[in-house]
Structure formats: structure tokens, C-alpha cells
Amino acid sequence: MNFNKIASFCLLSCLMLMCCINKASAQDKYNTEVPKDIIILRSTKDYKSALATAKQAATRLHKKLDLRGLTPDKKIGLTMSKADCFGSGGGDDLGYPCYQARGDGNAFNDNYISVEYSDAYKGFAKGYYIVVAAITDVKSTDMKAQLAGINKL
Known part of the structure; x- marks a missing residue:
């Protein structure tokens, strides 16, 4: 027994x-952390300057401008809306203010213009708004092609 x-x-x-x-x-x-190349058009400590650059880049590069509903926040740089932070939109409750970096998690490749906050990216200098044009696989032909197109303009 x-x-x-x-x-x-x-x-x-x-x-x-x-x-x-x-x-x-x-x-x-x-x-998991997924290594990616991030194409950055500008970094600045001024959100309004970053936003102006992002709008101009979207127009000149004929790319979608997607700010992802983020707004400047004195405490953490950028924040999602209260509804998104508290999960009322169907996501996790992250508390307010909250920010999830573009490409967070499995870091999907994407091709649009956005303004992001550098503190959320491993290895980036802190305290900068960055204008991101794309996220690609490391040293990919897609990254090289996108850079060539951007450099023409």
C-alpha cells in the first residue's frame, strides 16, 4: 500500500x-529574439521632427505610414492607447503607459514607415525617436534592394 x-x-x-x-x-x-536588420532613416530626440521625417519619407518612397496608434509619452517615450495597454482590444494587460517595439517577438519582416522609440531595441542608444522604413532578415537581398531604392531618393 x-x-x-x-x-x-x-x-x-x-x-x-x-x-x-x-x-x-x-x-x-x-x-525568442530573432536577429533582423532594421532600416532607420533618422534618429532624433524630438518626436515632431521624427514625425515630419516619417511623413515625408512615406510620400517620397510611396510607402504606407503606420504610426500604430502610438503617441509620445514623457515617461517611456511612446505609448499605445489606454485601451490597447489594458487589453480591452483583446490583447494582454500591459499597464499604462506601454510600448511594444515594431518587430517585437518573432519580428516579422515588414515594409512601411513608422516612428519607434530606441529604448525598446537591444543595442540601440537610448532616448531617441527612430524613423523605421523596414525590418528585414539579416543581410538579405530584400534589405539590399530596399536600401538601394531609399538611397536613390
Whole structure:
């Protein structure tokens, strides 16, 4: 009888450990850092200057301007709306103010103009608004082609 209790406890412990390992692995895959090249057109400490550059770049490069609903915030640089920060739009409750960098998580490649805040990017100088033209795979032909097009203008 005592042996059955010990065996049951060991089996239950192993199953719980396996569940924890699977959850950690799934979470690790979701939050992995993915190396990307980010094409930056300008960096400045002034949001209005960054916004003006972004608008001009979108027009001249014939690209979509997507500010992603972000607005300047004295505390963290840029913030999403209160509704988006508190998850009422269907996302996670991040608290307000909150900011998620473009390309965060699995860093999808994209091709539009935006204004981002440098503090959220690993290895970037802090305190700058950056005008981002695209996110591409590291040293990709797409990155080279986009840079060539930008450099023409």
C-alpha cells in the first residue's frame, strides 16, 4: 500500500514536471529574439521632427505610414492607447503607459514607415525617436534592394 502511494506520487510529479517543461519550451519559442536588420532613416530626440521625417519619407518612397496608434509619452517615450495597454482590444494587460517595439517577438519582416522609440531595441542608444522604413532578415537581398531604392531618393 505504501509502495503504491509512493509510485503514484512519483508518477504525478513526473507528469507535472513534463507539463512545466513543455510550457517553458512553448514560451521560449514565442519570445525568442530573432536577429533582423532594421532600416532607420533618422534618429532624433524630438518626436515632431521624427514625425515630419516619417511623413515625408512615406510620400517620397510611396510607402504606407503606420504610426500604430502610438503617441509620445514623457515617461517611456511612446505609448499605445489606454485601451490597447489594458487589453480591452483583446490583447494582454500591459499597464499604462506601454510600448511594444515594431518587430517585437518573432519580428516579422515588414515594409512601411513608422516612428519607434530606441529604448525598446537591444543595442540601440537610448532616448531617441527612430524613423523605421523596414525590418528585414539579416543581410538579405530584400534589405539590399530596399536600401538601394531609399538611397536613390
